[in-house]
Amino acid sequence: MTVTAYATPAFCDGIxxxxxxxxxxxxxxxxxxxxxxxxxxxxxxxxKAVYQTMLAADALRYLTLQMTASKQSGHPGGFASVADGxxxxxxxxxxxxxTEVGHHAPGFYSTVFLDRSLEAMEIETVSQLxxxxxxxxxxxxxxxxxIPGLLNPAGPLGQGQHFAxxxxxxxxxxxxxxxxxxxxxxxxYIMSSMAHFNTAYPQRTNFLxxxxxxxxxxEHHSMVSTQSNEAMIAYWQGNGFKDVxxxxxKNYDDADQSGPYVDSTAFSLxxxxxxxxxxLEATDKAAKQALSGTLTVLIxxxxxxxxxxxxxxxxxNLYPGDNLDKDYIVSxxxxxxxxxxxxxxxxxxxxxSNGGPNVKTAVTESELRLANLGQFPFNEFPIGGDKQVxxxxxxxxxxxxxxxxxxxxxxxxxxxxxxGINNINQAxxxxxxxxxxxxxxxxxxxxxxxxxxxxxxxxxxAQALFGGRxxxxxxxxxxxxxxxxxxxxxxxxxxxxxxxxxTICLFTxxxxxxxxxxxxxxxxxxxxxxxxxxxxxxxxxxxPIDANSIQACYEWAVGTxxxxxTITASKSPLPIRTTLAQTRExxxxxxxxxxxxxxxxxxxxxxxxxxxxxxxxxxxETLKAAGIGSKVVGVVNPRRLYRSSDVAWxxxxxxxDGFLSDSDFANLFAGDAxxxxxxxxxxxxxxxxLRSSLTRxxxxxxxxxxxxxxxxLFTFNGLTADAIAARSKTLLLG
Numbered sequence: 148m149t150v151t152a153y154a155t156p157a158f159c160d161g162i163x164x165x166x167x168x169x170x171x172x173x174x175x176x177x178x179x180x181x182x183x184x185x186x187x188x189x190x191x192x193x194x195k196a197v198y199q200t201m202l203a204a205d206a207l208r209y210l211t212l213q214m215t216a217s218k219q220s221g222h223p224g225g226f227a228s229v230a231d232g233x234x235x236x237x238x239x240x241x242x243x244x245x246t247e248v249g250h251h252a253p254g255f256y257s258t259v260f261l262d263r264s265l266e267a268m269e270i271e272t273v274s275q276l277x278x279x280x281x282x283x284x285x286x287x288x289x290x291x292x293x294i295p296g297l298l299n300p301a302g303p304l305g306q307g308q309h310f311a312x313x314x315x316x317x318x319x320x321x322x323x324x325x326x327x328x329x330x331x332x333x334x335x336y337i338m339s340s341m342a343h344f345n346t347a348y349p350q351r352t353n354f355l356x357x358x359x360x361x362x363x364x365x366e367h368h369s370m371v372s373t374q375s376n377e378a379m380i381a382y383w384q385g386n387g388f389k390d391v392x393x394x395x396x397k398n399y400d401d402a403d404q405s406g407p408y409v410d411s412t413a414f415s416l417x418x419x420x421x422x423x424x425x426x427l428e429a430t431d432k433a434a435k436q437a438l439s440g441t442l443t444v445l446i447x448x449x450x451x452x453x454x455x456x457x458x459x460x461x462x463x464n465l466y467p468g469d470n471l472d473k474d475y476i477v478s479x480x481x482x483x484x485x486x487x488x489x490x491x492x493x494x495x496x497x498x499x500s501n502g503g504p505n506v507k508t509a510v511t512e513s514e515l516r517l518a519n520l521g522q523f524p525f526n527e528f529p530i531g532g533d534k535q536v537x538x539x540x541x542x543x544x545x546x547x548x549x550x551x552x553x554x555x556x557x558x559x560x561x562x563x564x565x566x567g568i569n570n571i572n573q574a575x576x577x578x579x580x581x582x583x584x585x586x587x588x589x590x591x592x593x594x595x596x597x598x599x600x601x602x603x604x605x606x607x608x609a610q611a612l613f614g615g616r617x618x619x620x621x622x623x624x625x626x627x628x629x630x631x632x633x634x635x636x637x638x639x640x641x642x643x644x645x646x647x648x649x650t651i652c653l654f655t656x657x658x659x660x661x662x663x664x665x666x667x668x669x670x671x672x673x674x675x676x677x678x679x680x681x682x683x684x685x686x687x688x689x690x691p692i693d694a695n696s697i698q699a700c701y702e703w704a705v706g707t708x709x710x711x712x713t714i715t716a717s718k719s720p721l722p723i724r725t726t727l728a729q730t731r732e733x734x735x736x737x738x739x740x741x742x743x744x745x746x747x748x749x750x751x752x753x754x755x756x757x758x759x760x761x762x763x764x765x766x767x768e769t770l771k772a773a774g775i776g777s778k779v780v781g782v783v784n785p786r787r788l789y790r791s792s793d794v795a796w797x798x799x800x801x802x803x804d805g806f807l808s809d810s811d812f813a814n815l816f817a818g819d820a821x822x823x824x825x826x827x828x829x830x831x832x833x834x835x836x837l838r839s840s841l842t843r844x845x846x847x848x849x850x851x852x853x854x855x856x857x858x859x860l861f862t863f864n865g866l867t868a869d870a871i872a873a874r875s876k877t878l879l880l881g
Contacts, residue, residue, distance in 0.1 A: 153486065153487045153488040153491070154487065155487040155490075156487065156490055156491045156494065157271075157272065158271060158272050158273065158490075158494060159272070159273060159487065159490050160272040160273060160274050161213075161272050161273035161274025161275070161276070161277060162209075162213070162273050162484075162490070163213065163471065163480060164477075164480050164481045164484040165484050165485065165486060165487055166481070166483075166484035166485055166486055166489075167486055168486050168488070168489065169416055171416075172198055172416075175194060175195040175198040175199065176486075176488050176489065176492060178492075179199070179492050179495040179496050179499065180193065180195050180196040180199040180200075180238065180492075180496055181238065181240075181495070181499040181500060182499075185499060186240045186499065186500060186501050186502045187238065187239050187240030187500060187501075188200075188238050188239065188240075191235075191239065191427035191428045191430070191431040192424060192427070192428060194420075196238060196427070197420055197423050197424045197427060198420065198423075199238070199493070199496060200234050200235055200238045200423050200426075200427055201231075201234075201419055201420060201423040202485055202489045202492065202493055203234035203237065203238065203261075203493045203496065203497070204230040204231040204233075204234040204423070204454075205230075205412075205454065205483045205485060206257075206261065206483075206485055206489070206490065206493045207226070207230040207233060207234060207254055207257050207258065207261075208223075208227050208230050208412075208453075208454040208455055208483050209480060209483040209484065209485065210253075210257035210261075210273065210276065211223045211226055211227065211230075211253045211254045211257050211455070212227075212455045212456060212476065212479055212480060212483070213273070213277060213471065214253050214256065214257065214276055214277050214280045215253050215280070215465050216456075216465060216469060216470055216471045216473075216476045217277035217278075217280065217470075217471060218277075218280055218281050218465075219465055219466065219467050219468065219469050219470050220281055220288070220465055220466075220467075221252075221253050221280065221281065221288060221465055222250035222251070222252070222253065222463055222464055222465075223253060223254075223452075223455045223456070223462065224363075224451050224452040224457070224458075224459075224460075224461075224462025224463045224464075225248060225250050225251055225328060225330075225359065225361065225451060225462075225463060226248075226250075226251040226253065226254025226255070227254070227451070227452055227453050227454050227455045227462065228359055228361035228447070228449045228450060228451045228452065228453045229251075229254075229326055229357065229359040229361075229447055229449070230254065230453075230454070231411065231422070231423060231426045231447070231449070232326070232357055232430060232445070232447045233254065233258060233326075235423075235426045235427045235430040235431075236324055236430060236434075237258065237262070237496070237497055237500045237501075238427065238496060238500065239427070239430060239431055239434060240500050240501050241322050241324055241434055241501065242262070242296075242500055242501040242505050242508065243298060243314065243318075243321055243322065243323050243324070243501075243505075243509055243510055244258065244297075244298065244324055244505075245298050245299050245307050245310045245311045245314065245323055245324065245325040245326075246290065246299070246301050246307050246325065246326045247301065247304060247305065247306060247307025247308060247325060247326065247327045247328065247331050247337070248301060248304070248307070248326060248327070248328040248330075248331060248359070249288075249289035249290055249301040249302040249303070249304075250289070250328075250365075250463070251301070251326065251328075252286070252288060252289050252290045252301065253280070253286075255290060255297055256276070256280070256286050256294070256297075257276075258497070259294065259295065259297055259504075259505055259506070260273075260276050261493060261494050261497040261498075262296065262494075262497035262498050262500065262504045262505055263494070263497075263498050263504045263506075264295045264296030264297075264504045264506035264507075265294075265295060265296070266504075266506075267295040267296075267506050268285075268294075268295060270286075289301060289302045290302070291638075291639060291642050292612075292638070292639025292640060292641070292642040292643045293639075293642035293643065293644060295505070295506040295512075295644070296504060296505030296506040296509055296512070297505070297509075298310065298314070298323075298509055298510070298511045298613075299511075299609075299612070299639075300635050300636070300638070300639040302635060303632070303635065304328070304330070304331035304334045305331060305334030305336045305337050305601070306605065306631070306632045306635060307325045307326070307327065307331075308325055308327065308337055308340055308341055308354075308356065308605075309340065309602075309606060309608070309609040309632060310323075310325070310609045310612070310613065311323040311324070311325035311354040311355075311356070312340070312341070312344045312351070312354050312606065312609070313606060313609035313610040313613045313615070314354065314510060314511075314609075314613050315351045315352075315353045315354040316348060316351050316554075316556075316610065316615075317510075317515060317554060317610065317613055317614065317615050318353075318510050318613075319350075319351065319353060320353065320438070321353060321510060322353055322354075322355060322434050322437060322438055323353065323354045323355065324354075324355040324357055324434070325354060325355065325356055325357065326357045326359050327356050327357065327358050327359065328359050328361075328364075328369075329358060329359060329360045329361060329362070329364075329369040329371050329372070330363075330364035330365065330369045330370075332358065332369075332371055333369070333370045333371070336599060336601040336602065336605075338386045339597070339599060339602065340597065340599065340601065340602040340605060340606075341356065341386070341387075342386050342387050343597035343599075343602055344602075344606070345387050345442055346387075346579075346580060347578045347579070347580075347595060347597075348578070350440065352436075352437050352438075352439075352441060352442045352443070353437055353438050354437065355433055355434060355437045355443060355444070355445060356444045356445070357444075357445045357446075357447065358379075358444060358445070358446040358447070359447060360379070360446050360447065360448040360449075361408060361448075361449055361450055361451035361452075362406075362407070362408035362450060362451060362459070363408075363451040363452075363459045363460040363462075363463070364460065364463075365460065365463050365464070366460050366463070367460055368460070372407075372408075376393055376448070379391075379393070379446065380393060380446075383444050383446075387442060388442050388443065388444045389441045389442050389443065390433075390436055390441055390442075390443045390444075391443075391444050391446065392429045392432060392433050392444070392445050392446065393445075393446040393448060394422075394425050394426055394429045394445075394446070394447055394448065395448040396408075396409050396410070396411045396422055396449040396450070396453075397409050397448070399411065399414060399418045399421050399422040399425070400413075400414060400418070401414055401415050401417075401418045402414055402415075404450075406450075407448075408448065408449065408450040408451070409449070409450050410449070410450045410452070410453040410454065410458060411423075411449055411454075412453055412454035412482070412483070426447065429445060430445060433445040451463070454479070454482070454483055455479050455483075456469070456473075456475045456476050456479040457475065510613070510614075511612075511613060511614070511645075512645070514614060514645055514646055514647070515554075515613070515614025515615060515647075517552065517614075517615075517616065517648070518551050518552035518553070518554070518555075519551065520547070520548055520551045520552065520705070521551060523544055523547060523698075523702055524543060524544065524547050525544075525698050525702075525727060526540060526543065526698070527695055527698075527726065527727050528540075528693075528694055528695055528723045529723065530723050530724060530725070530726065531722070531723065532723055533720075533723075534720035534721055534723070535693070535694035535720060535721070535723060536567045536694065536717075536718055536719065536721075537567075537691055537693060537694045537696070537697040537716040537717060537718075537721065537757060538566055538567040538568050538653065538655050538697070538716055538717070538718045539567045539568060539570060539694070539718075540694035540695070540697055540698055541568070541653065541697045541698060541700075541701050541714070541716070542563075542567070542568035542569075542571045543570055544698055544701050544702070545557060545568070545571050545618055545701070546570060546571055546573075546574030546575060548616065548618075548705060549571075549574065549575040549593045550574065550575070552616055553593075554610075554615045554616065555593060555615070555616045555617065555618075556593055556594075556595050556606065556607065556610055556615070556617050556618075557571055557575060557593060557594045557595065557607075557617070557618045557620060558594075558595045558596070558597075558602075558603035558604070558606050558607045558617070558618070558619050558620065559594065559595075559596055559603060559619075559620040559621065560596065560597060560598050560599055560600045560602070560603045560621065560629075561598075561621065561622045561625055563594065563596075563620060565622070565656070565718075566620060566622065566653075566655035566656060566718055567655065567718035568620065568653075568655070569587075571594060571620075572586075572587040572588075572594055573587050575592060575593040575594050576588055576589050576591065576592030576593065576594060577589075577592045577594045577595075577596050578590065578591070578593065578594060578595055578596075579592065579596075595607075599628070600621060600625050600626060600627070600628035600629035601628055601629050601631075601632065603619055603620075603621065603629055604619050604621075604626075604628075604629025604630065604632050604633045604652075605629070605632045607619035607650065607652075608632055608633050608635075608636035608637075608650045609632075609636065611636065611640075611647060611648050611649065611650040611651075612636045612639060612640065612647060612650070614647050614648070615648065616648045616705070617648070617650065617651070618651050618652070618653060619633070619650070619651070619652045619653070620652070620653045620654075620655065621652065621653070621654055621655070622654070622655060622656050622668065623654040623655065623656060623657050623658065623670060623671065623673065623715065624656075624658065624661065624667065624668040624669060624670040626652070626654055626670075626673055627670055627673050627676075630673065630676055633650065633652070634676070634680065634711075636650055636711075637650060637680065637683070637685065637686060637710075637711030638683065640685060640710065640711065640800065641683060641684060641685045641709065641798070641799040641800060642800070643709060643800050644800070645800075646709060646800070646801065647708060647709060648705075648708060649704060649705075649707045649709065649710035649711065649712050650710075650711050650712070651701075651704045651705070651712045651713075651714070652711075652712070652713045652714065653713075653714050653716070654673075654713060654714070654715045654716075655715075655716060655717070655718050656668070656717070656718050657671065657715060657716075657717055657756065657758065657826060657827070658670065658671045658826065658827070658848065658851060658860070659717075659756075659758050659759070659826045659857050659860055659861065660717055660718065660719055660758065660857055661851075661860075662852075662853065662854035662855060662856055662857055662859060662860040663853070663854070663855060663856075664853075665851065665852070665853035666850065666851030666852060666853070667851075668851075669850075669851030669860075670851075671827035671828060671848045672828055672848075674688065674715070674827040674828040674830065674831050675828045675830050677713055677831070678785075678828060678830035678831045678833065679830070680711065681785065681786045681789065681794065681834075682789075682793060682795060683711075683794075683795060683799070684794050684795040684796035684797070684798065684802065684803070685709060685710045685711060685796070685799040685800070685801075685802075685803070686710070686711045686712075686713075686786065687704075687710055687711070687712045687713075687784060687786050688712075688713045688715065688785065688786070688831065689703075689704070689712060689713065689714045689715070689734075689783060689784055690714075690715055690716075690755050690756055690757070690781075690782060690783055690784075690785075690831075691714060691716050691757065691783065692724055692725050692730065692741070692757055692760070692781045692783065693721055693722065693723050693724050693725055693757060694721075694723060695723060695725055695726060695727050695730065696724075696725050696727075696729075696730040696733075696757075696783065697714065697716050698727060698730075699727045699730035699731050699734065700714050700730060700734065700783070701714065703731070707801075708800075708801055709799065709800040709801050710801075710803070715756070715827070716757060717756075717757050717758045719758065719857075721757050721758065721761075724741055724760070724781075725739070725741070725781070730783060733781065733783035733784060734783060734784050734787075735784075735787070735805060736784075736787060736811065736815070737782065737783065737784050737785060737786070737787030737788040737807050737834075738753070738780050738781060738782040738783060738784070738785075738787075738788065738815060739780070739781055739783065740778060740779070740780055740781075740815065741754075741760070741779045741780065741781045742764065742767065742777075742779040743776075743777075743778050743779075744767055744770070744771050744776050744777045744778075745776045746770070746771065746774055746775045746776025746777070747774055747775065747776065748775060748776060748818075748819040748820075749776040749778055749818035749819050749820075750770060750775060750776070750777045750778070750818060750819065750820050750821075750875040750878065750879065751777070751778045751780060751817070751818035751820070751821045751841070752766075752767070752777060752778065752779045752780060752822055752823075752824055752871075753780050753782055753816065753821060753822070753823045753824070753832060753835045754779060754780065754781055754782060754823075754824050754825070755782045755785070755823075755824070755825035755826075755827060755831055755832065756825055756826045756827060758826060758857070759824055759825060759826045759866070760779070760781070762861055762866060762867055762868040762871055763779060763824050763868075763871060764779060765868035766868040766869075766871035766872040766875065767779060769868060769869070769872040770872055770875060770876075773876075775875070775876070775879065776818075777875075778816075778817075778818055780815060780816065782831075782832070782835065785831055785832070785834050785835070786834070787805055787806055787807055788806075788807055788812065788834035788835055788838065789806060789834040789837070790806060790838065791804060791806045793834070793837070794806075809838075812838055812839075816835065816838075816839055816841070818841060819841065819842075819879060820841055820842045820843065820875065820878035820879050820881075821835070821836075821839050821841040821842070821844075821878075822843070822844055822845070822846065822871070822874060822875055822878060823835055823836060823843070823844070823845040823846070823847070824845075824846045824847075824866070824871060825845075825846075825847050825848065826847075826848055826861075826864075826866060827847065827848055828847060828848060829845045829847035829848075832845055832847070842879075842881050843878070844874060844878055846865060846866055846870065846871060847864075848864055848866075849863075849864045849865070850864075
């Protein structure tokens with residue numbers, strides 16, 4: 148059968164244009180370059196492999212453009228400039244692909260379509276690929292956690308490297324390439340996080356950053372577009388990379404293109420093949436070095452939009468009107484069109500690469516085996532006994548988890564010792580190349596301490612997403628810088644098709660403890676973040692009442708999967724008010740009654756926070772002296788206090804349908820008036836305020852100020868016992 152007469156594969160249904168192979172290339176279309184039973188091409192310089200890699204790059208560009216144009220929406224240009232690199236990785240057998248660039252989503256969808264992973268979503272043809280793009284239960288505009296064969300979510304810039312590094316840490320011997328856009332390179336976190344990781348884990352070089360250096364960002368030139376090749380190489384070398392491999396399309400240009408960034412698809416066939424071979428050989432070298440202990444980066448310098456409808460920033464986005472009938476879309480598709488046999492060979496190569504479709508072979512498509520933790524070493528303190536530091540009590544359990552699970556990692560930017568959890572450092576050691584027992588550090592430690600909340604949250608959240616246990620510890624005030632990736636991962640966990648350990652956080656030293664440090668250390672408004680996310684369905688902010696309570700909270704969190712769990716606690720010694728059993732009950736019901744005082748009328752206090760109980764209980768005594776009764780309810784797990792209809796739990800992996808019933812809620816909060824009290828955001832009390840029919844009000848944090856003591860900060864925010872008692876009386880009178 149001739150190439151022209153080749154039967155069109157069924158998956159090509161929907162392809163609008165087919166092309167012809169150049170006569171001199173027909174000989175390379177007789178069979179797939181990745182042989183049957185093989186997982187990669189035999190040589191990056193094999194002419195057949197080179198030509199079929201070029202075909203694969205064009206196939207990716209074609210699908211990306213037709214998919215986005217079919218919806219007059221989406222981002223084809225950025226991925227188009229690295230399509231040759233992605234094609235090379237696949238042909239070389241490396242498909243655990245990660246990206247930092249959410250705008251490259253259509254290209255990655257095209258990749259897992261070609262290797263048949265999307266058949267798990269019943270996407271079997273190009274027509275279906277286009278139909279399902281940017282549709283509900285389809286292919287989202289940015290990568291999420293639910294797409295078969297794709298390893299990581301991608302949206303906000305500066306995140307992808309965390310997934311690659313977590314993958315490398317958990318899976319030595321497997322390569323994790325991560326594409327990084329030159330627009331995203333402007334994010335400050337990328338390079339610093341990789342530098343710290345390499346210092347902490349110098350043996351884990353099996354992640355491969357691939358800089359997509361195309362000269363443009365979304366709407367203008369990228370901020371690194373003026374750098375020379377020498378300056379860019381020096382930049383990466385200065386940040387610890389031992390080898391910087393740069394392939395510059397300009398060096399192969401025979402089309403007399405102006406400027407430092409050029410389009411390889413405009414070259415002659417001979418030079419296109421030369422450029423493709425250079426990409427293959429560079430990728431092969433970079434991958435082998437990364438896998439053998441050399442920290443390596445691959446830089447592909449090619450004009451944004453190479454081979455699609457427009458060039459530069461104009462190629463970034465499609466707008467209404469950019470449809471499949473527009474002449475510039477039509478001409479671009481026709482220029483990239485493959486012969487039917489070419490499509491068949493590309494699919495065969497992609498399917499065979501790495502041993503099969505990514506939906507079956509990617510590391511995130513199976514659950515990582517977790518170590519058995521055995522019995523937790525609880526230390527249940529007597530109620531009314533000596534005051535205890537809650538965070539320290541939890542630290543003992545964290546140490547136990549790390550001692551049982553060698554993959555476990557604790558991250559902290561501001562120091563565990565400062566948060567009352569130096570016992571974690573003592574037991575697990577800070578990972579550092581310098582051994583020093585005075586500071587509990589050494590090269591085999593499990594406490595990861597970059598001075599960046601983004602890097603801390605990134606490592607902890609990414610490790611959880613990739614199947615390992617972790618804990619992110621942070622001063623509440625500084626956590627804000629790490630929340631974007633934590634949110635990304637938590638949302639992805641809700642969408643996953645597999646179980647993975649919940650991403651757990653410990654936020655210490657609440658704003659009420661931080662008076663002398665001023666407002667810079669007083670950021671309880673981050674609780675608004677979690678309060679809003681509770682409605683996601685898989686987010687559980689926990690507020691332990693004391694040192695016993697926090698142990699039960701951590702025990703529960705470690706036993707869950709696919710959730711985002713935050714534990715907020717003080718580092719000050721505070722009274723013991725509960726048993727472990729009481730908090731276990733509160734974790735299921737949302738709250739527990741801590742104290743009831745009889746009186747002619749009853750004020751119900753819904754209290755969030757451990758330190759906040761001090762003025763509330765004092766106010767209860769003031770009311771008692773006036774003949775007014777009170778009930779102090781400690782809210783531990785506010786998400787349980789929502790109504791089922793308030794929360795999108797049904798759409799979550801392992802959907803948690805635990806909500807306090809109406810009758811139990813009425814009994815728990817029964818009284819004559821309700822006052823919510825918190826040293827954090829009032830938003831966290833929303834579930835209580837929504838459901839109660841009592842006359843009600845809230846006292847909450849307003850803003851930070853420099854004070855000499857926590858008491859003065861209570862006063863500044865109107866959270867004193869006198870203020871609480873006065874507001875209670877007003878409610879009863881109303």
